Amino acid sequence: xxxxxxxxxxxxxxxxxxxxxxxxxxxxxxxxxxxxxxxxxxxxxxxxxxxxxxxxxxxxxxxxxxxxxxxxxxxxxxxxxxxxxxxxxxxxxxxxxxxxxxxxxxxxxxxxxxxxxxxxxxxxxxxxxxxxxxxxxxxxxxxxxxxxxxxxxxxxxxxxxxxxxxxxxxxxxxxxxxxxxxxxxxxxxxxxxxxxxxxxxxxxxxxxxxxxxxxxxxxxxxxxxxxxxxxxxxxxxxxxxxxxxxxxxxxxxxxxxxxxxxxxxxxxxxxxxxxxxxxxxxxxx
Amino acid sequence: xxxxxxxxxxxxxxxxxxxxxxxxxxxxxxxxxxxxxxxxxxxxxxxxxxxxxxxxxxxxxxxxxxxxxxxxxxxxxxxxxxxxxxxxxxxxxxxxxxxxxxxxxxxxxxxxxxxxxxxxxxxxxxxxxxxxxxxxxxxxxxxxxxxxxxxxxxxxxxxxxxxxxxxxxxxxxxxxxxxxxxxxxxxxxxxxxxxxxxxxxxxxxxxxxxxxxxxxxxxxxxxxxxxxxxxxxxxxxxxxxxxxxxxxxxxxxxxxxxxxxxxxxxxxxxxxxxxxxxxxxxxxxxxxxxxxxxxxxxxxxxxxxxxxxxxxxxxxxxxxxxxxxxxx
Numbered sequence: 001x002x003x004x005x006x007x008x009x010x011x012x013x014x015x016x017x018x019x020x021x022x023x024x025x026x027x028x029x030x031x032x033x034x035x036x037x038x039x040x041x042x043x044x045x046x047x048x049x050x051x052x053x054x055x056x057x058x059x060x061x062x063x064x065x066x067x068x069x070x071x072x073x074x075x076x077x078x079x080x081x082x083x084x085x086x087x088x089x090x091x092x093x094x095x096x097x098x099x100x101x102x103x104x105x106x107x108x109x110x111x112x113x114x115x116x117x118x119x120x121x122x123x124x125x126x127x128x129x130x131x132x133x134x135x136x137x138x139x140x141x142x143x144x145x146x147x148x149x150x151x152x153x154x155x156x157x158x159x160x161x162x163x164x165x166x167x168x169x170x171x172x173x174x175x176x177x178x179x180x181x182x183x184x185x186x187x188x189x190x191x192x193x194x195x196x197x198x199x200x201x202x203x204x205x206x207x208x209x210x211x212x213x214x215x216x217x218x219x220x221x222x223x224x225x226x227x228x229x230x231x232x233x234x235x236x237x238x239x240x241x242x243x244x245x246x247x248x249x250x251x252x253x254x255x256x257x258x259x260x261x262x263x264x265x266x267x268x269x270x271x272x273x274x275x276x277x278x279x280x281x282x283x284x285x
Numbered sequence: 286x287x288x289x290x291x292x293x294x295x296x297x298x299x300x301x302x303x304x305x306x307x308x309x310x311x312x313x314x315x316x317x318x319x320x321x322x323x324x325x326x327x328x329x330x331x332x333x334x335x336x337x338x339x340x341x342x343x344x345x346x347x348x349x350x351x352x353x354x355x356x357x358x359x360x361x362x363x364x365x366x367x368x369x370x371x372x373x374x375x376x377x378x379x380x381x382x383x384x385x386x387x388x389x390x391x392x393x394x395x396x397x398x399x400x401x402x403x404x405x406x407x408x409x410x411x412x413x414x415x416x417x418x419x420x421x422x423x424x425x426x427x428x429x430x431x432x433x434x435x436x437x438x439x440x441x442x443x444x445x446x447x448x449x450x451x452x453x454x455x456x457x458x459x460x461x462x463x464x465x466x467x468x469x470x471x472x473x474x475x476x477x478x479x480x481x482x483x484x485x486x487x488x489x490x491x492x493x494x495x496x497x498x499x500x501x502x503x504x505x506x507x508x509x510x511x512x513x514x515x516x517x518x519x520x521x522x523x524x525x526x527x528x529x530x531x532x533x534x535x536x537x538x539x540x541x542x543x544x545x546x547x548x549x550x551x552x553x554x555x556x557x558x559x560x561x562x563x564x565x566x567x568x569x570x571x572x573x574x575x576x577x578x579x580x581x582x583x584x585x586x587x588x589x590x591x592x593x594x595x596x597x598x599x600x601x602x603x604x605x606x607x608x609x610x611x612x613x
Binding site for chain 2: 246247268
């Protein structure tokens, strides 16, 4: 075998790794993920416990490099534990939205006819109700808990995926390889899953990054409004707590917001990089 | 086709399409609300602390909360068909009064934010595409990526710190100066400063969305043959970029602008809370915590209708930019 045959076979992988914004985004995201995973060891104990004097500014006490909040809780510990919540919420909500959206879009695009009509109507319905209002209503159905919130965000965010997948399926449905599979007697479920879906994947992969990013932003808004899981520290709830002291101790609001911005930015950078590679004609260069 | 004809056709189509959509939204929201634990009587009982079972039963009986769900749904639909949104179970006042009080504020905020988002987004995207790869593009790309990744309410809070607390240029909340009754232009001069920060906070994410879209679409268009022809026949670069290229590049931007309206309006809930803006978003939040279903249904219904109506406006804009599209 030639020594570079691995790279020849994985052309996409190679160009992805050469893409600066993808590498930078994944690098930052990796650091955030490491902090999230290591939070229980880096900052043992409950981040909601009082550990020092309240409202120490960052740098005022070397033991608490990022300061403490109005109840004397360590900001650094809160941020590290918040990273777990934000990342987990973002990923699970996006996964739920992707599953519903892909199922609806695939069915609508493949079947066409009245099934398509009906599903498009339902999709439009969900797109007309202001997303965040819908999430608030869904969250209030049960006592707020992390899984319920992820489910609510996922249920409110599927229409974008459904539209995208439907468009892909409509154009791929008339492709020759689908006709060939039909002639050879494949069942529709097999054609959808094994033949069309893999070919429709690139734009879905790119959308995934946007979905995760938006889910993190939505969760932040929810917990900012005190509608999040009350037993968890999240970046949004830290902003909400800090807001009371916005005039005197604005770092309480600035730090968790910066953490959100950094994390979401890294996801978007990685997504842009993937998009450049998978859809080279999308025009970013 | 004349503009008037198109507008008329668009309005007819809207009415025809909006009725089933609104019907669907009512049914969807109504069933969702039934899944919520507790009702307004429970909230009132918890607040007063001394409500007897009889009082609670009387409240539920008066609001018809004991009837079967389908009866309640049918009754609600019957009332809505007569433009009656019912009355707040909590305050006893008609829902339409509560909403009409807040609607103008939300409309002003939403339209300003949409205008800001489209204006700034298209401008930034055009500059980025025209200077693609050079320093204005690189600088703007970083700025746009930042706003694309930042929660709007946090942008608002930080703007309060900078512009209200540190610099003292703009008010940090509310929608007007309390205790003054300006007239004529004075109203405008009083209200505009209150509008700047919340509108920007609401628009910030969407400025980035439209800037990215405009950049990608404009770059795509600038590659095409007719642009080369226009340049070759000696038109100035500015004329080519605006009259020839931008007009075509705006088509995908307006399409997406229509798709994002629901998200824009949803953002109002958080932004209105940050800036104590007396709009529908806060009304919805109060209705959720108070389990005031009639108010919540009314807000959901009206904000959905707002999205539908604005969508028609965007469609008309779309048809004006691109005369090839059938009148919506």
